[in-house]
Amino acid sequence: MNLRLELTRFLSLGYVLSSSFMFWMGLSLFTDCHSPIVVVLSGSMEPAFQRGDILFLWNRNEKNNVGDVVVYEVAGKSIPIVHRVLKQHYDRSTGEQLLLTKGDNNNGDDVPLYARGNYYLNKTKDVVGTVKGYIPQLGYVTIWISENKYAKFGLLGLLALSSLISSED
Amino acid sequence: MFSLNQRFQHVSSLALSCSFLVIALIAATSWLQLVKDNVFELESQLSHIRSATRFAKQKRYGGSAVNPTEVSKIRFNADFDFSRLFNWNTKQVFAYVTAEYEGDENPHTMNEITIWDKIIPSRDNATFTLSDIDAKYQLWDLESKITERPLTFKLHWNIQPWFGFLINGETTGSKTIELKKPVDKQKGK
Amino acid sequence: MEVLQDLGRQLVFPIDFESQSYTESISNKALYLITFFSFISGYLTESIKVSGIVFVLGLIVVLVIVLPPYSAYNKHRPQWANSGPTVVEPK
Numbered sequence: 001m002n003l004r005l006e007l008t009r010f011l012s013l014g015y016v017l018s019s020s021f022m023f024w025m026g027l028s029l030f031t032d033c034h035s036p037i038v039v040v041l042s043g044s045m046e047p048a049f050q051r052g053d054i055l056f057l058w059n060r061n062e063k064n065n066v067g068d069v070v071v072y073e074v075a076g077k078s079i080p081i082v083h084r085v086l087k088q089h090y091d092r093s094t095g096e097q098l099l100l101t102k103g104d105n106n107n108g109d110d111v112p113l114y115a116r117g118n119y120y121l122n123k124t125k126d127v128v129g130t131v132k133g134y135i136p137q138l139g140y141v142t143i144w145i146s147e148n149k150y151a152k153f154g155l156l157g158l159l160a161l162s163s164l165i166s167s168e169d
Numbered sequence: 170m171f172s173l174n175q176r177f178q179h180v181s182s183l184a185l186s187c188s189f190l191v192i193a194l195i196a197a198t199s200w201l202q203l204v205k206d207n208v209f210e211l212e213s214q215l216s217h218i219r220s221a222t223r224f225a226k227q228k229r230y231g232g233s234a235v236n237p238t239e240v241s242k243i244r245f246n247a248d249f250d251f252s253r254l255f256n257w258n259t260k261q262v263f264a265y266v267t268a269e270y271e272g273d274e275n276p277h278t279m280n281e282i283t284i285w286d287k288i289i290p291s292r293d294n295a296t297f298t299l300s301d302i303d304a305k306y307q308l309w310d311l312e313s314k315i316t317e318r319p320l321t322f323k324l325h326w327n328i329q330p331w332f333g334f335l336i337n338g339e340t341t342g343s344k345t346i347e348l349k350k351p352v353d354k355q356k357g358k
Numbered sequence: 359m360e361v362l363q364d365l366g367r368q369l370v371f372p373i374d375f376e377s378q379s380y381t382e383s384i385s386n387k388a389l390y391l392i393t394f395f396s397f398i399s400g401y402l403t404e405s406i407k408v409s410g411i412v413f414v415l416g417l418i419v420v421l422v423i424v425l426p427p428y429s430a431y432n433k434h435r436p437q438w439a440n441s442g443p444t445v446v447e448p449k
Contacts, residue, residue, distance in 0.1 A: 171372055184389055191396055
């Protein structure tokens with residue numbers, strides 16, 4: 001047990017954590033979006049997006065066009081939804097925009113998913129970001145870790161074991 | 170590079186950077202291919218657009234018993250060839266027809282509504298000659314009237330890539346018409 | 359703890375200095391070549407799948423060449439000078 005060595009290790013761990021946090025927050029500021037990279041969880045946009053695909057979002061646009069794929073969050077529901085804009089009504093004087101969305105793979109539009117009594121989304125209030133970039137399947141790891149309890153413990157155990165085994169190199 | 174661990178980390182981190190380089194090259198060349206193929210000025214034909222309009226009292230359409238909303242069903246002909254949108258980085262093309270119009274009571278609004286869409290999964294099925302087809306979605310506005318003002322119908326496309334950026338574009342053939350007043354005199358009652 | 363430390367020491371699989379610089383340069387060059395060929399092969403066949411297969415196969419080959427501590431990688435172990443007093447023979 002070498003205290004200096006342990007502290008150095010702790011410092012490098014802190015370095016890794018803080019630099020990834022800085023990267024995430026920097027990306028967040030750059031895109032004006034609280035979660036600029038998301039993983040698709042459901043099949044409602046198939047075949048465009050499958051479960052596990054990674055989407056890159058951008059939220060500095062003032063308005064959305066019809067045909068854009070947006071991620072939105074409904075007040076009171078914690079899970080963000082990624083669907084395509086079907087209708088848009090933009091008011092040039094106030095800058096307000098109302099959107100109606102629909103999943104490519106769904107039969108009907110999203111009105112049943114919206115907050116009770118709402119028939120449209122508000123671009124500034126509800127939309128988290130517009131999908132600009134795409135990488136397939138890479139996010140499946142996070143789905144696997146969050147949904148399989150053995151995977152979570154296995155991964156933690158592996159990390160702990162490797163940190164114990166890694167000798168002073 | 171002294172230990173197995175160091176060698177593995179060196180190779181895997183460089184391989185990760187290299188794979189992102191390959192992805193960037195794929196995205197860039199496929200985009201250049203689209204520019205070279207001049208897809209941003211694809212032609213399309215929309216014709217024979219006609220409508221049947223009714224009054225709806227449901228809240229979903231923004232209507233009420235006192236002030237029902239006009240809801241229009243559209244039929245149209247379309248003729249287009251999207252095979253040039255397919256290259257090695259195209260996963261699917263989403264084709265959609267929209268109606269664009271300015272507000273009437275509130276002239277500051279710009280509105281755009283999808284009336285028909287289609288997922289095109291491959292180059293072999295990218296040529297369409299549609300005649301007298303029903304629009305998938307009905308047309309209604311925030312205001313109670315949708316008829317008797319110029320609506321511009323246009324065919325757009327959206328490329329969903331395997332890697333990289335989603336690309337949007339519109340075709341050159343657009344058609345501006347006014348929908349006919351509903352024959353149903355329900356509103357007057 | 360001691361067992362784990364011992365295990366850790368056995369899992370180091372060291373190689374000598376010359377081989378360290380050799381494996382580093384060969385893995386860098388090979389990965390750049392793989393990047394190039396994976397892109398070109400995919401572009402010519404118009405298939406992202408081909409690109410992916412070329413890349414993964416190339417990566418596996420690099421790992422097989424670079425990772426294991428082959429005996430050839432340990433031929434040039436440095437001969438450390440003995441510590442301790444230098445003994446001279448009286449005449």
